[in-house]
């Protein structure tokens with residue numbers, strides 16, 4: 216006799232959907248903020264050498280060689296670095312390490328959409344705090360949430376705007392618990408706040424090799440913070456999260472390809488300003504960006520994105536983002552397109568498609 220019983224997931228999972236952005240291949244894909252110039256040149260060589268290396272043994276437990284290369288890059292000691300399978304993994308592990316079920320995580324809104332999901336995955340409660348009318352973090356309201364963990368992202372995804380140093384400092388000084396500062400796009404910005412690490416042992420700065428370093432497919436993320444914080448994140452993360460081949464390629468990029476990375480970052484910043492000026496000529500406002508993407512408020516973003524896709528251009532649409540009254544984002548009801556900055560021939564095709572799609576509307 217068989218008894219049918221339902222297998223039930225953790226209760227917080229009922230509110231979580233599988234991540235499913237439109238990833239169908241498209242002639243031009245400016246939807247995901249990766250490096251559209253490609254991967255650093257030494258990485259192909261690292262792969263060839265890896266091909267003959269043995270994959271029968273486990274990789275390093277906590278990616279020690281990669282941690283050393285990252286420590287040198289960031290300018291901290293190796294005990295201050297933790298790696299992960301993408302910075303997504305580092306963020307998820309950090310939330311799990313520093314909060315108990317039922318605790319609150321304060322998150323600006325809009326910001327990186329994965330973070331409220333990681334909070335729920337770990338049975339934490341996300342408290343969303345709207346950005347100000349200058350797209351800055353509202354320090355007072357973030358602190359009022361009295362959260363066990365505060366998450367900040369600068370430059371912020373999807374707005375592209377950098378948070379003000381003053382607001383970040385106010386939060387770091389007065390936060391009751393851990394402050395995570397996500398610097399996934401720091402290479403494209405005016406500067407890092409990594410110097411705060413020497414002033415506070417409650418700050419963890421997360422970064423990634425998926426954006427400026429062109430290695431999204433290898434899944435390499437990391438964080439820097441006080442050794443005591445990093446140790447807890449490593450416990451939560453667990454061993455063997457960075458595979459041996461990815462680790463080798465990432466170390467090679469950090470040791471040999473910095474001139475390539477810097478040149479592509481410089482090109483991205485230059486093309487970003489040129490693209491923003493060209494959009495303005497089309498009558499489109501953008502948010503001021505410090506990242507390798509721009510957020511362009513347009514009404515009915517979903518429809519605009521599907522019309523662009525039918526012209527061979529994939530962008531990332533957002534619907535009804537939270538927007539402070541009077542902002543460009545509010546003027547479209549919070550609808551906007553996020554467009555990755557790449558080589559100019561790519562952007563020029565995007566501009567052509569955008570002008571067709573938007574002129575059809577008037």
Ligand SMILES: *Cc1c(COP(=O)(O)O)cnc(C)c1O
Nearest residue numbers: 301302303327372399423425436
């Ligand atoms: C892309 C992105 C990440 C995730 O990077 P991975 O290292 O690829 O997991 C983290 N934070 C922000 C804000 C991002 O935009």
